[in-house]
Each structure stands twice: as structure tokens, then as C-alpha cells.
Amino acid sequence: MPTAGRLRFWGQGRLPVPYVTRWTGEAVATDGALGLRPDGRGIGYRGENAEDRDRHGVLWARVREQPGSGRPDFRTMHPARQRRAMWERLCQVCGLPADRNTKGWLFALRRPEAAEAVPGWPEGLLCTKPPVCVPCARLAARHCPHLDLPVYVRVRKPRVWGVFGGAFDARLVPGPDGYLPYGHPAAPFFLANQVALELTRCTPVAAP
């Protein structure tokens, strides 16, 4: 295999399982600790630790980290690994540094539907999928059904824009999931599970 790092393989078909993929054994680990902060001005965990909030102070979903337990759920990303990959620009598949050249970081994006394919796409796109390295871009194109015929893009300025997750109201009733930019006044009541990057200075490129 051309790839190494934190890539795992699963099942008799030795299916490659990306670093960011969540496994069914990685359960939500809130254990009833989520509640209103004592001052009522946001949500928090009893016994919070440094990993529970990101560098902007937004609270994150607690999900046990145990890659390899149960089965891989290819449609879901593990919050902590996705966050790590986004902030550190790690390849979403192998977990090693993603590829970067003079045109920028390499991303493999789902081909846009007709309605999304506006002129200039994907400039300004909010993206929750971390970048990739070259060997994994080739591997993913062969194995990831949701990526069929991905569009490869170099991104010079992938800006950490905000988070994806859900907001709670003051009675701790969760609302629908959505994006929230960092610095938004609703942030204290928001529970994040993915980092969103804004892709700017994009150049579509051929498959690597």
C-alpha cells in the first residue's frame, strides 16, 4: 500500500477506513454531564477538561475515541479526529500531513449538483471534509462511493470559519443542526461536532 499513518483496514475485503471515520463502538460519552453553566449564560459539562472546548471556546460533543471498535460508519466523522485534521491540515484518510504545493492544499470534493455549480465554484464553499494527501486521493477515488468522480481542488487559503453542530435553548432543548461562524453571539449555547473551513483562492486541478 502506498499509504500508511493512521489508516485502518476493515473486513474481509480489507476496506480502507479513513482516519476521520467514526466507528460504531465510538459512542457519545456525555453521560448526563451536559447542562447549563452555573451563570446560565451557556452550556457546559460538569467536570470539563481542555479537550471539551476548542481554541475559540466553543463546546464540543463528547464522543469516546476508540478507532477500530465495532464497524466503520463511513457517513459519519469522529468529532475529535475531524477537528484535529482540520486545524492541523492532516489528510482525512491517513492522518498524516495533507499535500500542499504552490497552488495550495489538496482537497477532494464531491462533484456539485447542477444547482450548486455556480460560476466560480467552489470559491467560498464551507467545507467539513479535511484535505488529503496524494496517495490517499488516489485511494479514495477508488474506494469511497460518496466521492464518485471527485473534483480535485487546490486551496491556498482554507480558513477555519466556524463549526457545524446544534444549538440548544435555555431549557436545553436541542435545535436543528447547522453552521455557526466563530464569534457568533449564539456560540455559548452551541454544541459543535465538526470544524467548517471556508475554501478561498481555489484552483481546480486534474486528479493527482
Ligand SMILES: [Zn+2]
Ligand atoms: Zn493520506
